[in-house]
Amino acid sequence: MFKNYLKIAVRSISKNKTYSFINIGGLALGLTVAMLIGLWIHDEKTFNTNFKNHDHIAQVLVNKTNNGEIRTRFTLPYPLAAELRSVYAGDFKYVVMSSFPGDNVLSFKEKNQNQYGAYMEKDALRLFSFTMLKGNHNALNDPNAIVLSASAANALFGNEEPIGKTMRLNDNFVVTVKGVFEDLPTNANVFEPLAAFSESKKLDFIAPWDLYVSMYEWVKTARDRKLWDNNSYQVYVAVSNQSTIEAVSHKIKNTLYDHVPDETKRSNPEIFLHPMKDWHLKSSFKNGLSYGGAIQYVRMFGIIGVFVLLLACINFMNLSTARSQKRAKEVGIRKTVGSNKNQLIEQFLFESLLVTCCAFAIACTLVVLLLPLFNQLADKQILFPYANPLFWCIGLGLISVTSLLAGSYPALYLSSFRPVRVLKGTIQAGKSAVSFRKVLVVVQFIVSIILVSGTMVVNQQIQHSKNRPIGYNKNGLIMIEKTTEAFEGKYNVLREAFKKSGAVAEMAESSNPMTEVWNSNGGYDWEGKNPDFITNIVNFYVSHDYGKTVGWEVKFGRNFSRDLASDSTAYILNEAAVEYMGLQDPVDKTIRWYDGEHKVIGVVKNMLTESPFEPVKQAIYSINYNETNWINLKLSPEKSITQSLEKIETEFAIFAPSIPFEFQFVDNAFGHKFKAEERMRKLSGIFSVLAIFISCLGLFGLSTFMAERRTKEIGIRKVLGASIMSLFKMLSRDFVLLVLFSGLIAIPVAYYVMQQWLENYTYHISIPWWVFGVAILSVMFIALFTISYQAARAAIVNPVKSLRTQ
Amino acid sequence: MLLQLKNIFKWVNSGGQRIFLLKDVNLEVSEGEFISIMGPSGSGKSTLLNVIGMLDGFDEGEYHFLDESVHSLKEKHRSNLYKEYIGFVFQSYHLLDDLTVKENLEMPLLYKKYGSSERKAKVADMLDRFNIVGKKDLFPAQLSGGQQQLVGIARALISNPKLILADEPTGNLNSKQGEEIMELFKKLNDEGVTIIQVTHSEKNAAYGSRIINLLDGRMV
Incomplete structure (x- = not known):
């Protein structure tokens, strides 16, 4: 059968x-x-979910309330980890403090490579239950050890046995490879998107915490003096098997508050645990609560x-x-x-x-x-x-x-x-069959119209944000991270050399890259400040030539000048800071910080250094050659980019022969900020096209059906004298009405959904109405095109034939 | 006696009026008869044939087929009855376009759950009997009307029905083909198959042993 x-x-x-x-x-x-x-x-x-213990692992985050606004941060003070470990010993299996992940230079013999990793306390390998290909979970016990990922080990040592090899870390420290762990799957990361500043990279190495302490004086200070208000570290925990993350999270919430100085207590710091399963999907916080992230997509x-x-x-x-x-x-x-x-x-x-x-x-x-x-x-x-x-x-x-x-x-x-x-x-298939089919087609067109208008709104939003004034000139601007000490104290020499090569128009250094904000501080005071107002202002430590290099626009006052010694303590504010502080005539005003008084010498237009969808934060620019992490180079417009880069690389090699030359175009780095949105645009664009295509297939089916059903009617009309055009119109009219009807339902739905999406962005467009007009018209046009074949065929057929078959 | 219709009425309601399709029809058919139903268009010929074939119901009266009372049977039982004993031949042949001659013949046997070898034997026998062995792998569209009707009849006969119902079997054929089909019916009847046909043509009706005339749903 x-x-x-x-x-x-x-x-x-x-x-x-x-x-x-x-x-x-x-x-x-x-x-x-x-x-x-x-x-x-x-x-x-x-x-x-590859981490064996993933439902017990969490990161400690903190909610701070400043001027009524709750912000969620992942930066914590040094003594917190030890405190959690000793006071809540029964609740935690492991508590591990970690540095922020970043690129470090790993060198073996002649090979120098930038690898992404972090410094962690010795339980890190156990906490994350890394699969060790070589060595074991004790590998970080030795303060001069290093643990590499399989791919990093392979890149450095090739087929040689990595265990026991000594290598240099950031050119200054000698470490011994004590373990190799299996590469993490691509959908896994030990750093939250929140903590991994830019886009998350793959973890290549973990170095022992004690090495970190010996590397940096300020870490040692924080440790020795038990600084509770210096927030520069992250803390990971694994709660004990008997407890749950929620329970422990509730229990520990006041630990930070109880220890911080009174000044900081005003921001009511409350710590909580952010479970590992939410790191990727629910990484955004609003008012202290997790509100989304990748889960929305x-x-x-x-x-x-x-x-x-x-x-x-x-x-x-x-x-x-x-x-x-x-x-x-x-x-x-x-x-x-x-x-x-x-x-x-x-x-x-x-x-x-x-x-x-x-x-x-x-x-x-x-x-x-x-x-x-x-x-x-x-x-x-x-x-x-x-x-x-x-x-x-x-x-x-x-x-x-x-x-x-x-x-x-x-x-x-x-x-x-x-x-x-x-x-x-x-x-004859009854009327119900036709109306059923009409319902199906209407549903399809509702979906299509929603997708088309949604794609257009996403596109508008991206364009809108891209066209936003950024306050500096990113053309021909590149930035290089100073991963080692090799450049310390050589600023002027380096600048001279670069400029002399003809490849660079100007050079400057800064604490933050052009596209991110790394530090902010509180405790500022100025004349007329409300004593209850808790300040938090972004800091840019820059060299004298910063303004000229990035091309910022001075609105009032002037740039930093080398000729005036007093400029070394001067401040330049951005417009947002002027508004934040409520200053009238900011130039020549005095701002007090714990290190003394600072005179404001200028105001610059807002520079867009963080999210293009958020307002620019209040920022202070000041001269400080010791705190800079980035070299910014403005390429000479007279040379081609390739030529300039070659020259720069040559100069770079002279100063730092053991450091790989790695740089970013500010333009590209800026473009990365739109990655999620661009992806959304592309995907929704593709899905719209597919939805329309599939809907058209359905429409084609319906038009075939309708034409078949009305063959007799069409024949009779023709015999009675109807023209082909009038028949074509008669057959198409229904479909036009269907599309219009779908549009009627689709518009409010699309409007609501897209409005919700736009709410994620402070800096967003208001949805323009023409988007819906264009969506409906384009869908209608495509629909008409689809049915025209069947309609024309039915209208043209000889009535003698159609009537005889009845 | 093969079947008996007693005071059969069938009507439809249209615009508040009752229109009779069949009115007080009484008919007895014995095995081996060859009956021709005649009458003008709309007189109820096909309706009567469909009622006999149990494809259509009726509103009043009694219908006995062999020893069963058709009017009191459930739908399922009724369809089993006609599947078992009745074969249909249509004016427009109604062969399945996507199946070959052989496969069209095989289809009723499939529904009756005959085994593969038995199906093959019966189909081969039928092809042989109707002299269409050479056409067994052709599709209906590749045959002439007369040949298609031949296949239609062969299909109706393949499960050995007691009764063949033919609704204007020659209506779509030219006179020569029509004559051949009628000769075939005659021959089948001689072999013992009961046949009831609907026809417009006096000449075709003459092949039958009895003629029933209908006018406005009534036997005259």
Whole structure:
């Protein structure tokens, strides 16, 4: 029997090539999208689940209230870790203090490499339960040890045995490799996006905490003097097996408050534990509460995936029923020669299953082919889960559900035909079938219009933020991180050398890179300040030539000058700081800090150094050659970029022969800030195109059906003198109305959703109304184009023919 | 006796009026008969045939088929009955376009759950009997109308029905093909198959052993 079904199915598939192509292709496309999104969501959802103990690991964060606003930070004072360890010994299995991750120079023989890592206390390996390929979890006990990732070990030592090799760290310290851990999977990181300043990189090494202490004087000071108000460290914990993160989090919340000086107590610091499972998905905080992060995109794309699959299923149903006229005859014949209803249902479901299986196979192939592209787009390294039984189970489930969903309506509908009536040709799919189909098409167009207008809003928002004035000139500006001491005290020599080479127009140093803010301070005072106002101002320590190098715009007053010795204690404010402090005529005003009085010599326009979606923070620029971490170079406009870079590299090698020359274009670094949004734009753009395409397939089915249904009417109208144009209009009018109706429903939904999304950004557009007009018009145009084929065909056909077949 | 219709009425309500399709039809058919139903368009010929074939119901009266009372049977039982004993031949053949001649013939046997070898034997026998062995792998569209109707009849006969119902079997054929089909019916009837046909043509009706005339749903 199934052989017979199979035969009929295969023959009808191969006979109606266009129809089958649309039907199978549409479904395959829907399944492909659903699978890609599913894989992506799985990847996001399993972030960090590779760590054995992941449901017990957390990072300590702190909420501070300043002037009524709660901010969540991850920077903590040195003594906190020890305090937690001793006072709550029963609640924690491990408490580990860590430095901020960053690039460090690892050198072995002639090889110098920038590797990303951090300094951590000795329990770190146990806390994260790293898989040690070589050495064991005690490897960090030795203060001169280092633990490398497998790929870092390979990059440095090749095939040589790494254990026991001595190497240099940041050119100054000699360390011995004591362990090699397995590379972390791509969807895992021991640093929160919050803590890993820029984009998160892969962890290459961990060095012992004691080495960190001996490297930096200020760390040693913090340790020896037990500084409770110097926040420069992060703390990771693993709660004990009997406790939960929530319980411990509640228990420890006042630990910091109890120790900080009274001045700091005013900001009411409250610590809490941020569970590892939330590091990636729920990394954003608003008013002290976690409010989202990547999870928003996971949800959004999850909904889109379900919708696209739904659209494809709707189509499948739509197209199957559209051809019911033809299949009705078969049903009639089969019934008269002895089939009963169940056998017919069986047959149609079998056909649906067959088509779905074909579509699934095609979809799997497409997914395999598209994954590299998708990975690039989504910034992932997802592999096709050939060996994952769960995937195939879900696939099987998807096939059954889809084939049931798509096949049930035609199966039940067709099998209920009464044979006499179909064979006599008196059956006409009723009005209900048409309205059902209209509902399906309206749903599809609602989704399409929402996606199209959503994509346009995302695009507008990105453009809007990109066009925002940034307050400096990023053209030809590069920045180099000073990873070693090699440059200390050589500022003037270096600047002279660079300028002499002709490649560099100006050079300056700064504590912050151009695209980030690394430090801010409180405790400022000025005339007219409200004594209850708790200050927090971003600090930029810069060299004299900073303004000229980055091209900031001085609004009042003047730049720093080498000729005036007093400028070494002078402040330059940005506009936001002037507003923040409420200063009238800020130039020549005095600002007091704990190190003395500072005269304001100038005000510059706001420089956009953090998120392009947030307002620029109040900032103070002051001269300090000892606290700079970055070299900023303005390339000479007279030379080509490649020429300039070559020259710079040559000079660089003279000063720091053992440091790899690594630099960033400020332009690129700035562009990175839009990465998530750009990704969202690309993905939603692609999904919109797919949704429209799939909807058009459905529309094509509907128009075919309508044209077939109205063949007789069209014939009669033609005999009575209707022109082709008037018939075409008559056939298209319905669809235009459907699209308009979909638009009516889609606009408020899209408006609401996009407004919600924009709320994430302080600096955002208000949704322009033309977006919806354009979305509806473009969808309508595409829809008209799709149906015109069927409408024209029906209108042109000779009425003698159409009337005779009735 | 094969079947008996007693005071059969069938009507539809249209605009508050009752329109009778069949009105007090009484008919007895014995095995081996060859009956022709005649009458003008709309007189109820096809309706009567469908009622006999149990494809359509009726509103009043009694219908006995062999020893069963069709009017009191459940739908499922009724369809089992007609599957078992009745074969249908249509004016427009109604073969499945996607199946070959052989497969079209095989289909009723599939629904009756015959084994593979038995199906093959029966199909081969039927092909042989109707002299269409050479056409067994062709699709309906590749055959002439007469040949298609031949296949239609072969399909109706393949499960050995007691009764063949033919609704204008020659309506779509030219006169020569029509004659051949009628000759075939005659021959089948001689072999013992009961046949009821609906026809417009006096000439075709003459092949039958009895003629029933209908006018406005009433036997005259």
